[in-house]
Amino acid sequence: MIFVGEYNDLKVDRKVDFGYYLTDEDGNDVLLPNASIKERDIKLGEEIEVFIYRDSKDRPIATLKKPLIKVGEVSYLKIVGESSFGAFADIGLDRDIFIPLKEQKFKCLVGKSYLLYAYIDKTGRLAATTYVDNYMEIGEGFKVGDEVEVITYGKGGEKTIRVAIDGKYQGIVLGNEHYNDIYPGEKFKARIKKIYEDGVVGVSTRRKRLEERDVLKEQILDYLEKHDGFMVYNDKTSPEIIKETFNTSKNYFKMTLGGLMKEGKIEQSLEGTRLKK
Structure with a gap:
């Protein structure tokens, strides 16, 4: 089976004028266009790793390019377009990833970057959501006083801000640990103030006293x-x-x-x- 939004190891089956057809063990095939091959030498019969996504005509397509995100991952992506149905983020491929309106906890603004989680929607297309809290990991090895880089992704209360430490670990900034307004998608340096029993890391934008x-x-x-x-x-x-x-x-x-x-x-x-x- 060929999996959209993921890397697949497929066999080079045949060459055509516009690229190569790759197949899986069940005989399912997908096109690897010439445009995504660049200077690589492709040989018939060899097995290659490709990323699968859907093109503008909604057909599965293979590429040798490395996208900025794949299914099941959280990544910090820039919004490059919007429509009445949602927004689009650049993932380094010919087609952007779609963020439906219902998957926007806050409005995704063109030109801004946000933490997004990639998934396959009901139509089989690669899509993303700003609801990333359940996909943040519990960090280990952090110490009080450490300086870390964080990205804001939501609120944990009226004034508490939820952040991802190093883009992946659960963290919070309590209301009395920041004075400026902090908006989703902002990236900044912070200092570890406390490590809670559940592993969530409390950080502060304030300097030492x-x-x-x-x-x-x-x-x-x-x-x-x-x-x-x-x-x-x-x-x-x-x-x-x-x-x-x-x-x-x-x-x-x-x-x-x-x-x-x-x-x-x-x-x-x-x-x-x-x-x-």
């Missing part, structure tokens, strides 16, 4: 210098305004202001905060 305070200190001083040495914000300012303005928590903001006061660089009043001359 001392590093974060140093960065915030520079942000506050820079802000003051750009606003004639004064700002209306102080340790009484609401957490929402602090987050919106300085992208940090009120607790960190208050501690950093306290540190700057001890250093003699600022002074606070009911009106706000001022640089000391």
